[in-house]
Amino acid sequence: MGNKFNISVSLLLFVSFAAYAQRDTLPEVVVRSYLSKESLIRVPTATSILSGAQLQQQQGYSLVPAFNTIPGIRMEERSPGSYRLSMRGSLLRSPFGIRNIKIYMDEIPLTDAGGNAYLNLLDPGAVTDAEILKGPDGSLFGANSGGVIRLGVFDPPQDSSLRIRLQGGSYGLFHSSAAYSKQLDNYRLQLFMGYQRADGYRQNSALKRIYAQTAQQWEYKPGYNIKLLAFYTDMAYRTPGGLTLEQSIANPRAARVQSLTQQAAIYNRTFQGGLVHEAQISSRWKHTIAVFGANTHFENPFITNYEARDENTAGFRTFLEWQNAENPIRLKFNAGMEWQRTGSDIANYGNRQGVRDTLQVRDEINAGQHFYFARFSLQSDRSMLEGAASLNYYHFVFDRNGRTRIEFKPVLMPRLSYSYRLEDDLSLRVTVSRGYSPPATAEVRASNNVFNTSLQPETGWNYETGLRYLPRTGRYMLDVALFHYRMQNAIVRKLDDLGNEFFDNAGGTRQTGLEVQGSVWLCRKLELRSAYTFSIFKFDDYTVAGKDYSGNDMTGVPQHVVVTSVLWHLPYAFSLFAQHNFTSSIPLDDANTVYAKRYHLVQGKISWQHSRITLQAGVDNVLNEKYSLGNDLNALGGRYFNPAPGRNYFANATFSF
Template sequence: MHSKFKFFLFALTLYFPFTVWSHTPSDSISTEQDITPVLINAYFSQQPILGLTSSAQTINTRFLEAQQTTTLLPAVNTVAGVRMEERSPGSYRLAMRGSLIRSPFGIRNAKIYIDDLPLTDAGGNTYLNLLDPAGIHAIHIIKGPDGSLYGANSGGVINIQPEGFDVSQNQTSLLLSGGSFGLFQEQLSIQRKVDNNYNFSVDQSFTRSDGYRDNTKLHKKTLQTAHRWQYTPKNDLRFFALYSNLGYRTPGGLTRDQMEENPRMSRPAAGPNPSAKAQQAGIYNKTFYGGITHRAQLHPKLSHTVSIFGSNTDFENPFITNYEYRKENNLGLRTYFSYENIDHPQVKWQMQLGFEGQKGWYKIDNYDNEQGVSTDPQAKDNLDNIQHSFFYRAMINLYTRWTIEGSIGLNQSKIAYNHRFPEITNASGRINFGGIWMPRIATSYRVHKRLALRGSVSKGYSPPTIAEVRPSNQTINSELKAETGTNYEIGGRIETANRRLIVDLSMYHYQMDNGIVQQRNDRAEDYYRNAGEIKQQGIETSVWTYVLVPNRQRFIQALNVHSSASYNHYRFGNYEVAEQDFSGNKVTAVPDWVWTNTVLMSFPKQFGLNLSHNFTSAMPLNDENSVFSEKFHLLQAKGTWMWSLKNKRQLQIFAGIDNLLNERYSLGNDINAFGNRFFNPAPTRNYYGGMKIVL
């Protein structure tokens, strides 16, 4: 693309530092200038985000629909301090206030829930790519370690609110879309409010894509249902179930020269190792996940919540050097009592006492890979994992201005392993990461009814996951230690009287000990080691504003703006490997700057236009800091048109462009890659469009 045209388009994004919501059937233009207060599901209740003691953000349905509906990546990346990558269609990686150096298959250092049900399994892994965006009502994000209440995590907590628990009216919708590189998507959603006591939803989806690069085909099928039944005025029952059948090919990393020669190629053969295409490298995941939650109001001030959940996963990974099969079963329990006293309007307090525990059974077998067919066995292991935590929290709110809360959790994690093949001595053993106390003290003070200042001190804790103790090099590493650290954070949030402008600012310092980093051997297999100290310091800011409040009398009827930025000063402490000293280097896979801007513009005749911009600075791709990725600017656009039909039916037609500037960049880089195969080229400019009918 001509450089002047690139500069012009980028200048537009600077002039409009925007965040986008798509124009959905529930949207309406109003002359009311007071924006609804932002609520978040956090710390056992729904509450206004202004007085929250943590840095947090909510992504609602409109925000998710503002982008391409096949992926969570664009919406999640608008949250300062949270970064998601997609190496190929369906292959998610996510980091919360941290690096992607611990992400062989997905998410590390974060705890993710669906309502009160942990999606993160007993082994520490989260298959976030199993969810379809259409089945999500909202995503609530709490940044910073909070092991005191939510078990092992050092980056933060994500609570996903599925469709179905809060249905307000009967609705059926069907979405069909298609796009570049063989993209096709179908989503069907049925939501029913049977009466005031029972409602449910059923969400089904199918997505396929050939992908931008060779050997990147995706097929994904999901079926999800959520039910809520208030069978007595004081008792509530919730049920959630998900089945996902996900399969995608993995193209593998390229060297810089290979990427410049042909960014669409998959990893070619090198030395004794065949190519990714010849080995039919890919990921195949069939998972059933389900859980049930019961909430009982035992007394006007006392309630009890208990959740039982579990999952079954069949996982296959044909790789360059082996063919891996994993059978994973998980079972868990989360329960707590909550006491709340609001008798005195000027002094309100509450406390919770609870337990969360999970047990996982993992069977991992590796075979030779003969062009996508498993043959002779290489290694077979069983690993059983137990994680549990006891937690307590107390909170007091004084004169509706000052909130003080303290919480503490006792976390424990153990792994038992049995090496079944080949036969060796000392084939069985146990790894005990011990018990660790996880305290948190936090406060928020409303200097003014529209200005709140906050501060917190919290402990972070993240034991090695099953995928790190037994990585793709097939060696059980019993020497890995859990990451621990203390996070110090201050921040503030201000909003105008009519909420036309909201600003949030956070500053944190997290001193991590025994940081776990990813390495690769000459067979491109992963293994992990502790890197000693990692110093994580950062500044995050977000701005929301209505530049033009809703008004039907103008050509631009509404203009909504959001901009977020994060600065990450992450450095290794004392870190030496063999004769190499990496102390003081930048932490691998962390950009210094990430800046996102998004906008929603509404026009007459129910036309809407969404623009979004993402700038990510260069980042080191190895611990030596000798190889860096290129910085990039991504610009996306989506236009929608809503047409009202008879009997409250609606038709939405939409079209979008991704990577409008036609940037050539790498997303989901391979960290510390052997043979300099760091890069996974992302798609160039591409298009999509479709329709959604609501009945």
């Protein structure tokens, strides 16, 4: 009953009240990720937008609730700062961090050449918006089989502003930030600084992060822009480790004994920056080039060892655009390339209660990737046909008792998409695309300190259709996507008898999904938003350690997720925001013998805004649900569960000058 009730209520509310909505005409929604601005109603792929307003509706100290409002996205936080993110499926190869997804900040990749993205480095307040391209889209962005996320970092132009925010909450939460923006003729300066600390709900789960960012833009002559983006993070958080079901019931705030004894933690100091030059050479020709680099010092005292890494990344991305917008059939063509290298100096020591002990092994690994891409589109008043492809090259070079090179065969990743406007505000789309994801550095050389030279990339084909209803009035919107993805050579995480991890190719998957996202203004003061994800993800010809799991549900994927929110603008500058997340049960092992129970997560917030002051107070997990947000899949000893906080509170004040 629970699943059907939540789905029915969300869809019924959306349909029932649409007729009563009244809004003024809004600016056209555009997407920037496809190399130039495109109207969302015309974009022929599954694209979702997290606007700045939607981000600000959330509690502000974590990106998790906001990203989970997008169907097909599952973001987890096992303890403060410990993010995991999956798009349309598998967390099997992500014990922590983010793999299988390509992330950009403006035109600069946050994902390094080794396939890793440290999303948790960012202060949530520094992100202005996000565009999510769901499904394999390597045709323009290189290897991925999940999708692409493009984070916005530039605020809208304004003469001058200073925004200071102070926030506190349960379990020792304190978050402060200051953002300064200044417009001087054709030059725009943005500075952001943030500090966050939390004791955490569980033992050994404290977080501290210091973040500084600058974003600058200079139009030195009409049509010619230089953008600078740079940030520095010093972050440390502890990892409490998974518990068995019995342990999580007896004391959900406990840490795993070994995690506590060994002072398991993550320490990360990263500087990353880049320059972007955009040149509108003529009405038909445009050129963009970005150069970027990053330096990371990473330490991870873990239960079995103490790992220290120094990583250096350098790269560039460039593309040329030609368009003919005068004819009835508008043509656009892009061609470009992206190149990256990440060198890692990795050392593993013994761990003596959080202190480095004897050196066990030291390695140098260089990950390299480059790809060439091209895209064309033909547009008429009603239709858009788009074809794109990239040719991808990946390799690893490591030194241990000699020099070894792992080089993968070049892979072509095509995409063909078509959209047709049935009405001015209603479009139908179809897409066929190929997914390709080579193993990440942390998979080729996992915590067992063995180089896996036989690990192969994941590949697959995605078939998709969708419907998008987006009236210019902004009164309501509806976006529906239906897809089927067949993946081969799935990369999965395994554990040896000592708890060290390693990775292997286990077979394939069949992933069929339905994603529905909608919003409606019930009146001028009341907005309802809802998202539904239905996932039938099955193993296909899937064997691990001699056991055949073909036909089983894919580990870590709930079949149903419904997220519904209400925003109500009240008199006297007050507003109420409430959000409900229903997630059905989740298989925690490949054999489907253990499931995390379904849960209802409710949060609420009241706000008051007057002149230059905004005050907010809210509560998370109103129902005091007992649930795990970030399960350890196929965990050794049945330690699957990372209990999330019970009912907790927060409040903040924002001052604008």
